[in-house]
Amino acid sequence: MGPKKAIADKQKRKTVRTTIELKKEIISKYERGIRVTDLASQFNLPRSTISTFLKHKEAIKSASVAKGVTSLTKQRPPIIDEIEKLLLVWINEKQLAGGRVSEPMICAKARTLHADLMKLKPESSSTEHEFMASRGWFDRFKKRSGIRSVVRNGEAASSDEKDVEKFVKEFHQFVDENGFMPNQMFNCDETGLFWKRMPKRTYITKEEKKLPGHKPMKDRLTLLLCANASGDLKIKPLLVYHSETPRIFKKHKVIKSKLNVMWKSNAKAFVTTQIFREWICEVFAPCVKKYLEENNLPLKALLILDNAPAHPQDMEYELADEFSWLKIKFLPPRITSLIQPMDQQVISNFKKLYTKALFHRCFEVTSETSLTLATFWKEQFHILSCVRLIGKAWADVSKRTLRAAWRNLWPDGVPPRDFEGFDAPSQLAAEPEAEPIPLPDPDVEEIVSVAKSMGLEVSADDVEELVEEHSIELTTEELQQLQKEQQKILAEEMSGEEESKRESTSGIKEMLLHWEKFQEFLKRIIMIRNW
Numbered sequence: 001m002g003p004k005k006a007i008a009d010k011q012k013r014k015t016v017r018t019t020i021e022l023k024k025e026i027i028s029k030y031e032r033g034i035r036v037t038d039l040a041s042q043f044n045l046p047r048s049t050i051s052t053f054l055k056h057k058e059a060i061k062s063a064s065v066a067k068g069v070t071s072l073t074k075q076r077p078p079i080i081d082e083i084e085k086l087l088l089v090w091i092n093e094k095q096l097a098g099g100r101v102s103e104p105m106i107c108a109k110a111r112t113l114h115a116d117l118m119k120l121k122p123e124s125s126s127t128e129h130e131f132m133a134s135r136g137w138f139d140r141f142k143k144r145s146g147i148r149s150v151v152r153n154g155e156a157a158s159s160d161e162k163d164v165e166k167f168v169k170e171f172h173q174f175v176d177e178n179g180f181m182p183n184q185m186f187n188c189d190e191t192g193l194f195w196k197r198m199p200k201r202t203y204i205t206k207e208e209k210k211l212p213g214h215k216p217m218k219d220r221l222t223l224l225l226c227a228n229a230s231g232d233l234k235i236k237p238l239l240v241y242h243s244e245t246p247r248i249f250k251k252h253k254v255i256k257s258k259l260n261v262m263w264k265s266n267a268k269a270f271v272t273t274q275i276f277r278e279w280i281c282e283v284f285a286p287c288v289k290k291y292l293e294e295n296n297l298p299l300k301a302l303l304i305l306d307n308a309p310a311h312p313q314d315m316e317y318e319l320a321d322e323f324s325w326l327k328i329k330f331l332p333p334r335i336t337s338l339i340q341p342m343d344q345q346v347i348s349n350f351k352k353l354y355t356k357a358l359f360h361r362c363f364e365v366t367s368e369t370s371l372t373l374a375t376f377w378k379e380q381f382h383i384l385s386c387v388r389l390i391g392k393a394w395a396d397v398s399k400r401t402l403r404a405a406w407r408n409l410w411p412d413g414v415p416p417r418d419f420e421g422f423d424a425p426s427q428l429a430a431e432p433e434a435e436p437i438p439l440p441d442p443d444v445e446e447i448v449s450v451a452k453s454m455g456l457e458v459s460a461d462d463v464e465e466l467v468e469e470h471s472i473e474l475t476t477e478e479l480q481q482l483q484k485e486q487q488k489i490l491a492e493e494m495s496g497e498e499e500s501k502r503e504s505t506s507g508i509k510e511m512l513l514h515w516e517k518f519q520e521f522l523k524r525i526i527m528i529r530n531w
Contacts, residue, residue: 006408018053020046020063025051027057079121080131083113084141086479093309093474093482106141107133116476147298163335164408171409174329180302181230182403182413183295186288187304188226188235189342190271193351195221195386196377199451199462221383223261223390224276225342225350226284229398229406229413233291235388237261238279241383242269248382260391268478272437276310277318285323300325304409306336324378341405349401351467352443359450361389366454 026039036054040047053060089112110133131137141147175185196219224238240263240503249256256263262283264275280303288301305311307330312318316328337343365376407414444463451458474482 003209018049020060023053023060024063026053027061029410030054031385035525079114079117082117083110083131084145085483086113086476088140088145089479089483090474103138107138110137110141113479115475145470154479160335160338163332164338167332167339168337168409168411169356171329175410175413178300178302178327179298180300181297182406183228183230183232183297184292184301185229185304185406185410185413186226186233186284186301187229187234187341187405188224188284189306189340189347190222190224190308190310191347191351192220193223193354193390195219195383196381197466199456199458199466221386222271224279225347225394226273227342227346227397227402229341229403229410231402234285234397234402237394238264238271238275238281238283239387240264240266240269240275242267243383246383247368248384252384254384259387260394261387263387268481271310273306273310273312277312277315280315280319281322285319285326288326300327300425302327304329304331304341306331306340307333330450339409341402341409344408346397346401346405348467349443350393350397352441352447352463353396354389355463355466356443356447356450357389357392357396359447359454361385363450363454373456 022043026043030036030039030050034042036047036050039050043050087106090109091101091106111131111499113135114131221242222240224240226235226237227233237260241263242265244265248254262279264278266272266275284303289299292301293300303326305328311330313330318324319326331340361381362373362376364379365371366373369376371380405415433465441460444460447463448458450461
């Protein structure tokens with residue numbers, strides 16, 4: 001009977017997946033004074049298992065592995081752990097920005113990370129050179145890390161279509177309940193811009209590649225573009241660059257506040273929470289308030305955001321004292337790219353207009369001065385020139401483009417004529433009966449024409465490829481930096497929790513001491529009254 005009962009108890013015990021993170025948590029609690037018996041009860045594990053963790057606690061505590069890994073292995077090269085940690089950061093950033101992540105994308109990124117990390121380790125072994133990011137590795141990585149919502153090659157997007165329909169319905173109801181008009185509804189989004197880049201086949205690009213470091217082609221800035229659903233208010237863009245005051249600014253005595261963008265800077269040219277908050281308070285909110293007052297509209301507005309790291313979820317609460325009239329609504333991460341207005345041809349249209357303005361500027365200089373294109377490009381085209389072109393391109397984005405961008409999120413708010421040339425919301429994931437014949441893009445045709453007049457080898461496909469290349473893709477170095485920052489924040493949070501616990505314990509002791517004194521005081525009062 002005894003053995004049967006033991007077997008039954010063993011069968012009742014729920015299997016616990018003990019990841020390295022969980023083992024570290026158990027060890028940490030043991031070191032803070034919690035007994036093995038209590039830990040076994042809390043985590044539903046045998047005491048012998050807890051003891052095994054504690055026996056190997058030094059190795060477990062020093063382990064630096066990807067999230068979800070359950071065991072340490074000597075056969076696993078350290079570089080693979082590093083790749084997987086950086087991959088998880090990359091996947092998270094992609095999904096926060098509303099992008100879709102597929103198996104081929106993850107494998108391709110893993111191979112890129114491996115190649116970049118190998119360059120930093122010339123002494124690495126031959127086995128470390130054999131990483132292929134195979135299907136088997138991907139399945140093991142997915143199991144180890146516990147990642148979800150990764151699209152297999154060839155998977156249908158029917159679930160996305162249902163999610164879009166559900167959110168659009170909820171959003172429509174939210175807009176009706178709050179009585180928002182198109183003039184009062186805004187969306188903003190960040191995008192990367194390689195401001196000094198030309199199509200790959202031009203001789204300008206070929207010459208640039210020969211330069212040490214190939215820096216001009218890599219020089220990137222981040223732009224934040226914002227407009228309302230009626231298309232008649234474009235907010236001053238936010239521009240984040242890696243230099244606070246470029247030399248050309250000093251030379252021309254530029255006053256940053258008078259630029260057609262809000263100029264901010266940091267080492268990686270990224271929009272941070274602090275920079276985004278400053279743009280809201282100093283540019284967005286004052287501009288919207290002035291616009292609403294001038295147009296005799298009720299003082300209320302809605303700002304629609306994606307879940308990018310720079311957009312804190314509690315921002316509406318933080319701004320409540322100063323801008324109580326501003327509401328903020330976040331888009332669902334997985335379908336953001338399908339419904340966010342700025343992603344629906346606004347940003348791509350802006351980049352085409354920027355490229356067109358750039359080519360026209362090159363043509364003007366080479367036609368009206370003695371400068372050659374190569375000389376102008378190398379010596380005369382600078383970041384201040386870029387800022388001016390950004391202002392022109394943003395001004396040239398049409399009202400129709402801005403209004404039509406809301407067709408997927410808020411179809412009722414888009415004038416019928418603005419649907420011309422666009423798919424209806426119900427066709428987001430539907431297969432077309434016949435492949436439509438793409439219409440020539442007049443902006444692209446104009447760019448090609450101007451380029452050829454300057455003797456540049458440029459086609460429509462080259463221009464489209466250039467526009468796509470502007471999309472921000474985090475480098476291996478940037479992912480490593482971001483991972484360090486996230487680990488620092490996590491360490492600070494854990495430290496804060498420990499401090500909070502100590503303060504809480506200290507507070508309880510102090511309260512008990514005061515309570516004892518209060519009781520003594522009451523006793524004396526009662527004794528005096530009785531006397």
